[in-house]
Amino acid sequence: MKAEVIAIGSELLLGQIVDTNSAVIARHLAGIGLDLFYKTTVGDNLGRLTATLRQALARSDVVITTGGIGPTADDVTREAVAAATERELVFDENLMGQIETFFASRGMRASPSNRRQAYMPAGAIAIENPVGTAPAFIVEHRSTTVITLPGVPREMEHLLVSRVIPYLHGRLGIRGEIRLRVVKTVGIGESPIGELLADFMEKGANPTVGTLAHLGQVDVRIAAKADDPESAARLIAPVETEVRARLGEAVFGADEATLEGEVAARLRAANTRAALAELGSAGLASGRLAAAAPGQFAGAVVLSEPADAERLGVDLGASGTAEERARALATAVAKWAGAGVGAAVCLEPSPETSPPATRVSVAVATDSQRDAREYRFGGDLLSIRIRAATLVLDLIRRVLPREAS
Numbered sequence: 001m002k003a004e005v006i007a008i009g010s011e012l013l014l015g016q017i018v019d020t021n022s023a024v025i026a027r028h029l030a031g032i033g034l035d036l037f038y039k040t041t042v043g044d045n046l047g048r049l050t051a052t053l054r055q056a057l058a059r060s061d062v063v064i065t066t067g068g069i070g071p072t073a074d075d076v077t078r079e080a081v082a083a084a085t086e087r088e089l090v091f092d093e094n095l096m097g098q099i100e101t102f103f104a105s106r107g108m109r110a111s112p113s114n115r116r117q118a119y120m121p122a123g124a125i126a127i128e129n130p131v132g133t134a135p136a137f138i139v140e141h142r143s144t145t146v147i148t149l150p151g152v153p154r155e156m157e158h159l160l161v162s163r164v165i166p167y168l169h170g171r172l173g174i175r176g177e178i179r180l181r182v183v184k185t186v187g188i189g190e191s192p193i194g195e196l197l198a199d200f201m202e203k204g205a206n207p208t209v210g211t212l213a214h215l216g217q218v219d220v221r222i223a224a225k226a227d228d229p230e231s232a233a234r235l236i237a238p239v240e241t242e243v244r245a246r247l248g249e250a251v252f253g254a255d256e257a258t259l260e261g262e263v264a265a266r267l268r269a270a271n272t273r274a275a276l277a278e279l280g281s282a283g284l285a286s287g288r289l290a291a292a293a294p295g296q297f298a299g300a301v302v303l304s305e306p307a308d309a310e311r312l313g314v315d316l317g318a319s320g321t322a323e324e325r326a327r328a329l330a331t332a333v334a335k336w337a338g339a340g341v342g343a344a345v346c347l348e349p350s351p352e353t354s355p356p357a358t359r360v361s362v363a364v365a366t367d368s369q370r371d372a373r374e375y376r377f378g379g380d381l382l383s384i385r386i387r388a389a390t391l392v393l394d395l396i397r398r399v400l401p402r403e404a405s
Contacts, residue, residue: 001174002037003029004060006052008067008077009151010043021066021149021156028160032168033176033225034062044074046083053084057144062168067151069134071113078119081148085141087121095120095135098128131158138167145172176225179232183220183243186259186394188250190218196246200239207235209243215383216390217259220247252397259393264293266400272340273298274396277312277333280304280347285389298339306348312336322348323372326363330372334365341366341400345392347384350376358384362392364399371399 005026007019022039029036037060042052049068056063068077082089096118103110110133120126120137127136132155139146147164149156168174185193190213194201197220200209207224222239226232244251252262267274275298276286286300303309306316312332316325326344334342342365350359355378363372373395377384 001034001061001172002059003034003062003064004038004040004056005036006049006056006063006065007039007041007151008044008049008065009041010045010074012041012067013043020153021151024153024157025064025066025160028165030178030180030223032165032174033178033227034168034174035178035225044068044076046076046079049076049080050083053080053146057084057141057146060144062145062147062172064147064149064164066149066156069117069136069148069150071111071116071133075116077148078116078121081137081139081146082121085121085139085146087123087139089119090122091115092118092120092126095126095128098135099133102130102133127159127163129155129159131155136163138164176227177229177232178223178225179229179236181222181224181236181240182255183222183240183247183251184217184253184257184259185220185247185250186217186252186390187398188218188247193218193220193247197243200243207239209239216387249398252394258292259390259397260288260292263289263393263397263400264296266397266402267293267296267341269402270340270400272296273337274341274343275333275337275339276300276392277309277329277342277344278302279306279309279316279329279345281345281385281388284385285343285345285392288389288393298337301333301336322346322359322361322374323363326361326374327365327370327372330363330365331370341396343392343396345388347388360384360388360391362388362395364392364395366399369399371395 005022007022011017012019026036040052042049065077068075078089099114099117100110114133117134121139125138129135132150132152134150136149136159149159190211193211197209207222210221212219220243222236224232224235226235252259273296278286283302290297301312309316314328314332326346329344330342344363346361348359350357357376357378360375360377377387
């Protein structure tokens, strides 16, 4: 079976709010093994919405709409569903009573405009909304089902979980689950990962494998469809094992794991603390590590100018490579904080490149190891800072032993 989501509201197209409803619906549909093939956003226009619904009805088995069932004139979802399914809108006294009861329970009276919300396409199945004023409804149209939900996220998810998912299980006989495993990597780009995993990504089998790139990090998504969670997990396990083997040390965790969380775990395992010196990176790496590992964070020195490094006893104006300057800062900050691990990240303009770029150097110093790397990045400063913070945290991770299992 194929599902489709239509998010309705001109505010979505204007960028005034972000469509989180479609993502929530997608996750819940994946949880019952219903394949979501399309997601569409359309404004509060009756003609365009009706056309979008007709297109969805022609290609999908389940169409879920969210938004446009409020009390105002621009809430046109009811009219559009009625037109697309060739039905009349009819007034439901029971729904009107539920709306009036909802207001009365809060010491208010329903407005005349709330009467609009008691209309539904003829033959629709009403879904009472106990957490809001917008009743939802289901229209079974030939071989397709249209499920209309509110746009308010809290109301939408409540009705989705409590009424729609059980309906899909019972009425349509949907069984199964799509289980996801997200393997997280750092220090390797999306293109190399795509080349290393090309055979998994091209064959389109079950499980499927795909990538999602973030600033400084690439996730590998493994999705398996099966009748139950245990069977899906068994399908994922050998693929994950091979993905980890091919990507090696670039893998730092999975699912909800964070890079700073892995660094914290390794610091705890080594019974040591880390201190950071940051030049030009606004303390982003220090903030991430401090939040994840307050007990393993020994402190930070955040520098705005190279001359500020003198407080650590380092003269960055002296001759030397960017890596050597970062290494000197890492060694000095460890001594300053009395920490077993010192790390540094330095952002410096690189005007000799064309177009001009930013030189990013990161270094880690421990009693037994010294390591430093240099990179050049273009783009906006915030993005460069985020990538630089990820790089220095990753370097700390790589010089520390894994946490004992």
